[in-house]
Amino acid sequence: MTDWLDEIKWTDDGLLPVIAQDDETGRVLMFAWMNRDSLAMSVEKGEAVYYSRSRQKLWHKGEESGHTQKIKSMRLDCDADVMLISIEQTGGIACHTGRESCFYKEFANGQWHDVDAVIKDPKDIYE
């Protein structure tokens, strides 16, 4: 039943790097980690459940913010040690800073520049 989980090459810590990409626009929204339980739960719920390394617990994305991620498809890479998920981002905001994507610091002229607008103030997201 869970052979597909065994095919994954988990890190020594039992983790898998996961890239979340917007199913409609193709924009890469965030990068996080899953463990075995969180991936099984993601498939069961049809929504992204990550493993928070800092809080050391499962993290159902959107549980506080409402910004859940509906999984449309999942792909594993050639080495079976990285996963790409195509998602529908509720609220259009994946980043805890209130931006669409976590990747908003663009490199130009030897510096990183914040180039994307904040869609919603984090204070109003996590109140």
Next chain:
Amino acid sequence: MTDWLDEIKWTDDGLLPVIAQDDETGRVLMFAWMNRDSLAMSVEKGEAVYYSRSRQKLWHKGEESGHTQKIKSMRLDCDADVMLISIEQTGGIACHTGRESCFYKEFANGQWHDVDAVIKDPKDIYE
């Protein structure tokens, strides 16, 4: 001069996870790691230079296969610990299996399925 490198939150091993996305199609092509030297060299060359954890050395992508990656833009995420690069993939092949993208194993009905065609036989790439 190298402040922008100091802004990155490198792992304890001095590494940074990097996602390479096709600048034209938006397709995520591969995931790899860079260290400080390889990132500095990437910027200098305008081409992706990764750090191979298995071989423990710099890896100028395409040095053997010819499938170099021209960097069009680079973005750091909110936590400054993951980078997304938008690239022009020479030869249209990023994966060592001869496929366009490393993410070719799609999940369906409890299994991973190889869904993308091999564009070029690896034997003919790495001869």
